[in-house]
Amino acid sequence: MAITETATIDSHLIPVLEEVSDPEIPVLTVLDLGVIRKAVEENGVIKVRLTPTYSGCPAMDVISDDLKAAFKKLGKEVEVELVLSPAWSTDWISEEGLQKMEAYGIARPLSETADKDVLLGNAKKVTCTNCGSTNTHLVSQFGSTACKALFKCDNCQEPFDYFKCLK
């Protein structure tokens, strides 16, 4: 899994981290999203390193507060540090996370080149989360949050979000 390859997380902290979700995409936990770069317990203090998806993502402040609250419930002291480097990439979203996202109605990010194609309206490659057709088109390069663009399916006519590729 992509998460364990690049992040250091103590296994006994995982159940707590699984309770903290992204406030804007509540089906995704912070682990699914890959924003936890480090979570370790040192001398009774939990140290968490969190990385933002986008520079101005307002969810980061909420996630940071939620993490503190979740560990506080266990009576643990916690320090959350925001780190910018290495920069977050959509590759860090776990496969499980991608599946949950699709079930929630957000199409998964394509490869970097395919992403460019669809966001310039040059190709139809994004799969509709409602009917599975790729006969879809870009409605807006920017969507309801910084990480998404808005698409519409020309087959079933439903609008849906697309999670933009970030590398």
Next chain:
Amino acid sequence: MKQNKNLYNYIIGIADNSLILAQRLGELCGHGPTLETDIAGTNISLDLIGQARNYYQYAAKVQNEGKTEDDLAFLRLENQYRNVLLVEQPNEHFGYVMGRQYLFDVFHLMFLSEMLQSKDETLAAIAKKGIKEVSYHKRFSGDWIKRLGDGTEESNHNIQEAIDELWAYTDELFDQTEADKAMIAEGIGVDTSKLKEKYYEEVSILLKEATIEVPERKYFIKGGKKGVHSEHMGYILTEMQYMQRTYPNMEW
């Protein structure tokens, strides 16, 4: 000590560009000409605020006077802001909004691409994060320049008017303050003089493609980088600083 002061001023200069442009875009929240452009404007604004926050947090640390990012963003006086005049120009009409955005985005992307090489790790990390966002901004504003320029007679007239006027503020992007020069010498700052030719070349190509005439100007208006702002700045700050001044130390 002197070096810290230069670094602080250098960071503030970059941060203020992002913050003031974000504030200008934020004014359009709920007032965009279409839903898609409205959302785009606020999304871009949000990215810029996020970048500005990273810079201000770092500047506060470098300054080491116990100030926070909010103090720096909201509680300085007009002549302490170091943004270029371009970003404080008003949203006269959509042509101005996109013209200002594109003229800044091209510079911004070149600037961050160079800042990746900065010897300062924090600045390099902020650049790495921001570069992905800014290339997306440029794609959006560049598309609109083409669409407006090559659109109807009216849209062409409006974008030409905006570009003609805003052009006067482009030269300042490449001006260097004392702090800029000191940081360039340290290998921390970006040598903007090297970007100038490339900048005008890239912008001119797109303007021609959009059937917009490239302005030929002999003189340019500048001052923001030295803290001498246009009449607009006071109004921007009045609105932007209202909450912090009315409710000191308020937090979101």
